[in-house]
Amino acid sequence: xxxxxxxxxxxxxxxxxxxxxxxxxxxxxxxxxxxxxxxxxxxxxxxxxxxxxxxxxxxxxxxxxxxxxxxxxxxxxxxxxxxxxxxxxxxxxxxxxxxxxxxxxxxxxxxxxxxxxxxxxxxxxxxxxxxxxxxxxxxxxxxxxxxxxxxxxxxxxxxxxxxxxxxxxxxxxxxxxxxxxxxxxxxxxxxxxxxxxxxxxxxxxxxxxxxxxxxxxxxxxxxxxxxxxxxxxxxxxxxxxxxxxxxxxxxxxxxxxxxxxxxxxxxxxxxxxxxxxxxxxxxxxxxxxxxxxxxxxxxxxxxxxxx
Amino acid sequence: xxxxxxxxxxxxxxxxxxxxxxxxxxxxxxxxxxxxxxxxxxxxxxxxxxxxxxxxxxxxxxxxxxxxxxxxxxxxxxxxxxxxxxxxxxxxxxxxxxxxxxxxxxxxxxxxxxxxxxxxxxxxxxxxxxxxxxxxxxxxxxxxxxxxxxxxxxxxxxxxxxxxxxxxxxxxxxxxxxxxxxxxxxxxxxxxxxxxxxxxxxxxxxxxxxxxxxxxxxxxxxxxxxxxxxxxxxxxxxxxxxxxxxxxxxxxxxxxxxxxxxxxxxxxxxxxxxxxxxxxxxxxxxxxxxxxxxxxxxxxxxxxxxxxxxxxxxxxxxxxxxxxxxxxxxx
Numbered sequence: 001x002x003x004x005x006x007x008x009x010x011x012x013x014x015x016x017x018x019x020x021x022x023x024x025x026x027x028x029x030x031x032x033x034x035x036x037x038x039x040x041x042x043x044x045x046x047x048x049x050x051x052x053x054x055x056x057x058x059x060x061x062x063x064x065x066x067x068x069x070x071x072x073x074x075x076x077x078x079x080x081x082x083x084x085x086x087x088x089x090x091x092x093x094x095x096x097x098x099x100x101x102x103x104x105x106x107x108x109x110x111x112x113x114x115x116x117x118x119x120x121x122x123x124x125x126x127x128x129x130x131x132x133x134x135x136x137x138x139x140x141x142x143x144x145x146x147x148x149x150x151x152x153x154x155x156x157x158x159x160x161x162x163x164x165x166x167x168x169x170x171x172x173x174x175x176x177x178x179x180x181x182x183x184x185x186x187x188x189x190x191x192x193x194x195x196x197x198x199x200x201x202x203x204x205x206x207x208x209x210x211x212x213x214x215x216x217x218x219x220x221x222x223x224x225x226x227x228x229x230x231x232x233x234x235x236x237x238x239x240x241x242x243x244x245x246x247x248x249x250x251x252x253x254x255x256x257x258x259x260x261x262x263x264x265x266x267x268x269x270x271x272x273x274x275x276x277x278x279x280x281x282x283x284x285x286x287x288x289x290x291x292x293x294x295x296x297x298x299x300x301x302x303x304x305x306x307x
Numbered sequence: 308x309x310x311x312x313x314x315x316x317x318x319x320x321x322x323x324x325x326x327x328x329x330x331x332x333x334x335x336x337x338x339x340x341x342x343x344x345x346x347x348x349x350x351x352x353x354x355x356x357x358x359x360x361x362x363x364x365x366x367x368x369x370x371x372x373x374x375x376x377x378x379x380x381x382x383x384x385x386x387x388x389x390x391x392x393x394x395x396x397x398x399x400x401x402x403x404x405x406x407x408x409x410x411x412x413x414x415x416x417x418x419x420x421x422x423x424x425x426x427x428x429x430x431x432x433x434x435x436x437x438x439x440x441x442x443x444x445x446x447x448x449x450x451x452x453x454x455x456x457x458x459x460x461x462x463x464x465x466x467x468x469x470x471x472x473x474x475x476x477x478x479x480x481x482x483x484x485x486x487x488x489x490x491x492x493x494x495x496x497x498x499x500x501x502x503x504x505x506x507x508x509x510x511x512x513x514x515x516x517x518x519x520x521x522x523x524x525x526x527x528x529x530x531x532x533x534x535x536x537x538x539x540x541x542x543x544x545x546x547x548x549x550x551x552x553x554x555x556x557x558x559x560x561x562x563x564x565x566x567x568x569x570x571x572x573x574x575x576x577x578x579x580x581x582x583x584x585x586x587x588x589x590x591x592x593x594x595x596x597x598x599x600x601x602x603x604x605x606x607x608x609x610x611x612x613x614x615x616x617x618x619x620x621x622x623x624x625x626x627x628x629x630x631x632x633x634x635x636x637x638x
Contacts, residue, residue, distance in 0.1 A: 134376070197417035201480070203373055205405035205432045215431075219422035 037292025055098035069093040088274035106256035111237040114174035122182025130190035147180040189221035223301035230294035321347040325383035341547035354538030362547040409484035411494040415476035419468035426464040451482040474505035546602035553627035563634035
């Protein structure tokens, strides 16, 4: 009984259960730049989600467009005096600001969907190859190596030239070029985790391999994968813009930011700079905002920086 | 050695003969375990003592059949509870592992998954082997936490491992090992990472629980002092072999093998106060480059030309086996 008393007298439990999320938030706000990036990112997300309510004009409703208002410089009032083109209008009299909001939607959807899909596929491949090792693991990793040895833009261009145009096809192409990064990172993290004692202990308990892999190893691999996911999100958006600019990405009927830049490019020389310039600024801000968040995430989630 | 007695109280639970776990690496064959022979009776506590690299942990893992490639496990005889472990399929072994044989690990910081709550880990351990409801599994987990001396178990169930102290975590690991009422527990240096007071508590607790439930225990350690107060019998391991095995009292009073002498003499006592402690000369030979014959002969003060030949494990006294050409009590 004395043993029990000792244990009772010194309960080594913290009075308050600090939540992991709060600790994480406390660490995150240490960088003002990252907070700024996050605010910008949230702002862009809101703009994209609520575009139909915020935009002064539906840029895809051809009936509402007045061809007399085409190529108006920023700040011009429309011929019907109903609205002001704060960021100008393009060759088809579309409000550039509205077009940016709708373009942001497409760009962000493409980015998020492709990164999520690449995350799932890449993580599965990486974890399975790490856990089983041997020939299957080696084969999977050689596929990853081959994939990574080609430039992303080249693979995407080849794929899109086969698949054709469309938002779904762009997403497929982006997943195809990005899953390998996740596979490699997941494998690296899982190999470290696999040799830890808690995995040995789980194997001693005869838990099934699926359970060990997904419930025990996977949660411990999330931090490095989150960093890659944010940085890849910026890559995906920029890559989609590049592809659209080159004319192999999204169709003209669903213009993303890259498509808008491409459309405005032809007017650059004639002085109507705003048609390409403002979508370009928007794209740059989105990518920079995501990168600021990603960089700081990498700093705080890096295990070497832990106390 | 001990023969299998028919009476149930003296029944042999684990019978291992000539266990060899070799790792076939590019540099050569590493004989981590090379001919281990040991028996554990029901409810018995066996101390497996040896220095780092002597193959104690690999012996434990071999019994669990958890040695990864390039390791290969072979044995002349590997019986547990009347069943031939070598004849079991992977599925049958899985049903055994964590259920009838459980394992406790060295580092309590590492054996619990940092991202899962204590209750999740305990409940899944129960449910891995038995079809019971979550609430039943939970109730059993709480019962077990009470048994290992954890105050306010309900509260401890819903926290993450990093909220708990090392001693607390090791108690939880022990509770998890006991959850499915195993017949044998293999404890791999479970108190090494803990401070001395907690060590004492855990030792006391584990011994009590094993005696109450009739669970046999193999306590793997490098600390002869700890295990001598706990175990019924001691097996001393050196370079992948059992060099001496006897009831604890016989080893303490009259060890026969020169290596066991060395281990005993290196424990600080009142007699050795102020004097420098005995040290076994040299270090463990590389597993890739074992000396021929007796592996200890290069460090042994009794070694003669005869030791180049492999010594035979023989009983020099009843229940006291030693693997040495020149066994003797005096140091």
